Amino acid sequence: xxxxxxxxxxxxxxxxxxxxxxxxxxxxxxxxxxxxxxxxxxxxxxxxxxxxxxxxxxxxxxxxxxxxxxxxxxxxxxxxxxxxxxxxxxxxxxxxxxxxxxxxxxxxxxxxxxxxxxxxxxxxxxxxxxxxxxxxxxxxxxxxxxxxxxxxxxxxxxxxxxxxxxxxxxxxxxxxxxxxxxxxxxxxxxxxxxxxxxxxxxxxxxxxxxxxxxxxxxxxxxxxxxxxxxxxxxxxxxxxxxxxxxxxxxxxxxxxxxxxxxxxxxxxxxxxxxxxxxxxxxxxxxxxxxxxxxxxxxxxxxxxxxxxxxxx
Numbered sequence: 001x002x003x004x005x006x007x008x009x010x011x012x013x014x015x016x017x018x019x020x021x022x023x024x025x026x027x028x029x030x031x032x033x034x035x036x037x038x039x040x041x042x043x044x045x046x047x048x049x050x051x052x053x054x055x056x057x058x059x060x061x062x063x064x065x066x067x068x069x070x071x072x073x074x075x076x077x078x079x080x081x082x083x084x085x086x087x088x089x090x091x092x093x094x095x096x097x098x099x100x101x102x103x104x105x106x107x108x109x110x111x112x113x114x115x116x117x118x119x120x121x122x123x124x125x126x127x128x129x130x131x132x133x134x135x136x137x138x139x140x141x142x143x144x145x146x147x148x149x150x151x152x153x154x155x156x157x158x159x160x161x162x163x164x165x166x167x168x169x170x171x172x173x174x175x176x177x178x179x180x181x182x183x184x185x186x187x188x189x190x191x192x193x194x195x196x197x198x199x200x201x202x203x204x205x206x207x208x209x210x211x212x213x214x215x216x217x218x219x220x221x222x223x224x225x226x227x228x229x230x231x232x233x234x235x236x237x238x239x240x241x242x243x244x245x246x247x248x249x250x251x252x253x254x255x256x257x258x259x260x261x262x263x264x265x266x267x268x269x270x271x272x273x274x275x276x277x278x279x280x281x282x283x284x285x286x287x288x289x290x291x292x293x294x295x296x297x298x299x300x301x302x303x304x305x306x307x308x309x310x311x312x
Contacts, residue, residue, distance in 0.1 A: 068177065070213075073220035073242070073257045076144045076184055077177035079137035081111065087135035103132040107141075114141065119149040136165035136174045140181065147185050155185045173214075176205035180218050187225055196225050216245035216254050223261070232265055239265065256285035260298055267301075272309050276302060 069078045084107055088100050110125030123145040130138050143158035163178035165171075179202035186195035199222045206215035223238030239262045246254035263278035283298040 068173065068214070070251070070253065071217070073217050073254050073261075074184070074224060076147055076181040077140070077214065077217070078144065079140055079174065079177070081108075084135070084137045084141075087137050088133050091133050091135065099132050103129045106132075107138065110141065110145075114145055114148075117148075119145045123149065123154075134165065136162050136169060136171055136178070139165055140174060140178060143178075143181060143185075147181065147188070150188070152185065152189050156182065159185060172205060172209050173211065176202045176209075176211065176214060176218075179205065180214070180221065183218075183221060183225075187221070187228075192225050192229055196222060199225070212245045212249040213251055213254075216242045216249060216251060216258075219245060220254065220258055220261070223258075227261070227265065232268060236262065236265055252285050252289050253291070256282045256289070256291070256294065259285070260294070260301075263298075263301070267305060272305050275305055279305070 068083070069080050071078055085104055088103050088107075091100075106125045106129040110122045110129065113119075113125060114122035123142055126138055126142040126145060130142065139158050139162035143155050143162055146152075146155035146158060159178050159182045163175060163182070166175040166178055179198050183195040183198035183202065186192075186198065199218050202218045203215065203222070206212075206218055219238050219242035223235045223242060226232075226235040226238060239258050242258045243255060243262075246252075246258060259278045259282035263275045263282060266272075266275035266278060279298050279302050283295055283302065286292075286294040286298060
């Protein structure tokens with residue numbers, strides 16, 4: 001028999017169960033059953049946690065949830081406030097006391113201006129923050145501001161700075177965002193093939209990190225470029241792939257927007273029945289998420305198509 005003693009209690013493990021002050025006693029038979037059950041429970045919990053983590057990282061990357069905000073397809077990627085502040089905090093402390101707080105304040109003012117549509121004002125505040133701290137997300141937001149203000153060269157320059165900084169810091173999510181945003185800049189400037197190349201590079205990065213949400217946005221952007229190029233078949237292929245990615249990521253806005261765009265493609269093809277089908281599904285989802293303006297746009301297009309079908 002093995003006896004274990006301590007200042008507080010005495011545990012006995014042997015052939016017979018003997019009482020102790022705390023009644024924490026096991027015979028060999030009961031001990032094997034007890035510890036066998038504990039080990040089984042630990043193994044089951046461990047396997048469950050591991051499988052949950054694998055599924056979560058595959059379809060819903062945790063880092064994405066806290067680093068980028070939800071945007072409509074066709075819009076540049078926007079880093080979250082928490083990501084920006086984390087990057088500022090990660091930079092080695094500057095000599096001037098309170099510099100990080102000043103940079104964060106300039107960013108916050110710039111972000112409020114950006115959200116209000118005051119893009120040139122936003123750019124000025126992001127520039128002030130960048131004078132104190134050069135981070136990938138600040139460059140990304142500066143590039144976004146110039147993109148929205150239709151200042152092509154400055155949008156390209158700062159999106160490229162965001163890309164370079166992301167590569168330097170190993171920030172894969174921001175790298176893909178910068179590539180995607182560059183694709184949007186070149187698309188708006190009418191350089192469709194060049195924009196397509198940046199989206200293709202972004203797509204490779206998204207797929208490498210299983211970022212279905214952003215992958216859907218990039219596929220949608222590529223489909224939009226093929227739509228502008230007049231290649232409706234290719235456009236349809238990319239919109240179909242975007243739908244799959246959006247559904248995996250549970251991105252209803254992206255799904256509805258893509259359904260609506262697909263309906264427009266079928267309309268161009270002259271397939272009015274399929275156009276109505278896709279636009280109808282888009283309208284349902286827009287209603288579900290409370291996107292009233294998009295609901296009205298879908299309704300108007302449905303009425304237009306229905307009128308044309310009646311005329312013919």
